[in-house]
Amino acid sequence: MSTGVAEKTQKTVGGIRRKFAPWTDPKAVPLIRYQNVTKRFGSFTAVEDLSLDIYEREFFALLGPSGCGKTTLMRMLAGFEEPTSGRITLAGQDLVGTPPYKRPVNMMFQSYALFPHMSVWDNIAFGLKQDGVAKDATAARVEEMLKLVKLEQFARRKPHQLSGGQRQRVALARSLAKRPKVLLLDEPLGALDKKLREETQFELMDIQMELGMTFLIVTHDQEEAMTVADRIAVMNHGKLVQVAPPAVIYEQPASRYVADFVGDVNLIEGKVESNAGGLVRVHAAAADMSLTIAQDIQAQPGDAAWIAVRPEKVRIDLDPPADRSVNCVSGTIWDIGYLGDLSIYHVELADGSRIKAAKPNLTRMVERPISWDDKVWISWSPDAGVVLTS
Template identity: 85%
Template structure:
């Protein structure tokens, strides 16, 4: 049973998160600004003429596959790399040429990089002592950090006496102890198991909100980025492809690359038949009928397009749907994946193409379960899919 204090805190955080959107305020001044930044390693361009604004108190995620430039972008902010061209500013101060120790940033590495011969307490205190902080102030700050990450009873243990999750918390506390303007998180949860990683994601969000700090996280884990971030920058080959809040990136991808990279998706090749305000009619080889998507689009009849539809928005039934205005295709169950909370059905269409549908398992017993080789109907409403033109 939760306490009144916890409920009040949750409501407060929820209220802040719902209203927080400085990127929509024309008068808001970014805390971090990348302006036409390029980074080359020899002939290889890791970051290509990139501009990006990140705001104070924002939890921002750089998301993309290995080699897309996200870690290089973070390392340039930290001072471990210098841009070949362009400018990086933090709170209006130009960072180019400034050594890492003078920047108001701190970085938490995937390996944690804890000192094995030092206790938890001394690991957290190390940077504070290096800065010449008074002994009493160091002690107070370390105790504050231990309480923040819930490790008060582990203060005298060495790193090898801790679990992976506890070591991760020590590294986080050490990174936060110096109270940087920006905390940089480089794949911080990659070494944790799935359940611990999911729990730690929410702890990171709560700590970030409690401290009112700006967090910048680099990850290739889409679920992690979707969970923790206020906004996500999806990267590819050193460029920004889309920068938006998680729900927008998932529900309204701006191109096939984003739709395919973030989450699971069906992408159907199609040609545009007609365009009207708020509606697009398309023809696909996968269907013997026109498909309707409720969306405004800048295109004309005959243009190449793609329909992106998430599996959880596709219905799969043994009988054809009775609703009007539903996109509907017939097919045969080719494969089934049972995931506990839901089942994934791979449906083979008459032309050999396959489409995935996700169906929640709402009850333990199904009178007539859908099985392999069954003839089924897959369908989705006009507002469930997205038309992509690039």
């Protein structure tokens, strides 16, 4: 087989947003480095012995539930908090002890914090004027920022005369006007409605790539992190649980916590029966059968294990599948959620446990729709799930 054909047929984990992966290059030098950073507030440890590298031009996301330490991690980079121990460096410079206004970073807050008595133009120009930038240079930079966020016609309006999305753009333009090395985004889209939030996510991505800047975003919204980020750091109780591109986080979670926190998932508990040749067989008590997963994993027969399979990878039918190589189990429809583009089916197995299956609604009319109390067969291929041992 030629190299070209091999490249075309090679399988990868999910798609990628852009060909940008300096973290895979051992020669690449990180722009930001957290080295064994710990932050305590009295007896409470917000961040515990954490080390993390972030690269230039990367759109990086800190993702986790409230109280996991993600905002504290960002505030230490901004200079609003100092680490109890450890080092934080930016472009090789140790930031510990450097006041916020002397750091080459800027922060965009969830509340936007715009000056209500100033126009859009003056809000964007504020930081430049504070730094003593010449009038001509300030005017040119403000015009550049207005064009970047598509608000040229709103330059003389006050914040109260703008929509929520427009205010968000003004705050972004003000944060970018000083051309920081790193832009910090603290839940920046939380105040927007769902549709506008989705549109703004793509605008943020376009602006970040156009400027070639490093963006660090803090969010508890898994979908937002998956959309905008080159890499995601999933946090829990002040520690990093997994750091990887979105597709790897979703398709190859490192633990049950990651699998359950990012997206929807079925977790089927069992014990490893065999592990050889890239195939792991797990006996699942819920299904009372052996399930096969195509995966290379360090596990021994008898080890506790969980099969994680996403609902959209589970096929649901009224008849048993013809393909005998798939994992298959029967059950009864317990509940149905119609979401327009797809339907979510909750299938109850013989032992009372439930598995979710997602089925896209490809046509408006269905000859024999699956309904409540129907006996159904759910199945998934060996490469659709992963085996987790922690």
